[in-house]
Amino acid sequence: MCIRDRFHIVINEQTKPIIEHVGELRNRFIRIMISILVCTFILFALSTRDITIDGRDFLIPYPNIYNNIASQIITILQEIVLPEYVRVILTTPGQALSAQIYVSIMCGIVISIPLILWEIIGFVKPGLYKNEIKLLRNLLVPSSVLFFVGAVFALFVMIPMTMEFLYKYGVALEAETYITINEFVSFIVFFMMAFGLAFQLPIVMWLTTRLGFIKSTFWRDNWRYTLVFLVAIGAVITPDASGITMWLITIPMMLLYFIGYLASRNTKSTRTKS
Secondary structure, eight states: OOHHHHHHHHHHHHHHHHHHHHHHHHHHHHHHHHHHHHHHHHHHHHHEEEEEEETEEEEEEEOSSSHHHHHHHHHHHHHHHOOOEEEEEESSTTTHHHHHHHHHHHHHHHHHHHHHHHHHHHHHHHSSSHHHHHHHHTHHHHHHHHHHHHHHHHIIIIIIHHHHHHHHHHOOOOOEEEEEHHHHHHHHHHHHHHHHHHTTTHHHHHHHHTTTTSOHHHHHHHHHHHHHHHHHHHHHHHHOTTTTHHHHHHHHHHHHHHHHHHHHHHHHOOOOOO
């Protein structure tokens, strides 16, 4: 066999696995996009109405691209987080449409998070040990729950308090406060996503200890630095002179930190095949 033939054999043996991985990645990406697009379409193209059957109220979907589910979500968000005298306005005709599309897409992504995590785990599965695969799959539910809890905490606690705090500056100037629909939606989504990710802290701490990247004693020895860091972050995000909103951020995050430490302390690092 000549050198040229050997070269082609080596290239083909190395290229085939790469092509297979790219194909697998494409297929998983397509499944994720289909899930997001289906959820987005439902939220944007359908609305809901109440009907009464045998004295019981039910919500049924029906086609409506104007007063759709995304529009109803935006209305509910306004009722939850906005102070009484703050108004949401439109500065261009297309802002309402873009806001509804944006909310539909973001909600579609959030709804698809379990599938996204499942596909990521499936893609990296060949490079993991069996015990690590089982470990990551078992984290799907608690990770999703913590994300949901963090988003709800932001929606019902942090965002209303932040809005109220900022609104008082306008009151001091005797000025009316308005916010565009796109700014309002972006503000809500940013806070909910940020707190949803921040509430993954116990998962990150436990997982890094379990996989042997960090020892549990590291979390125990550095909790004071973490407290100072969280207090500083809370002070920057919510510059409330009373300090109440700062501690509303710091206390839950420190609680999550200690939960993560307790979980990591009771686990053993493993990198062995099972």
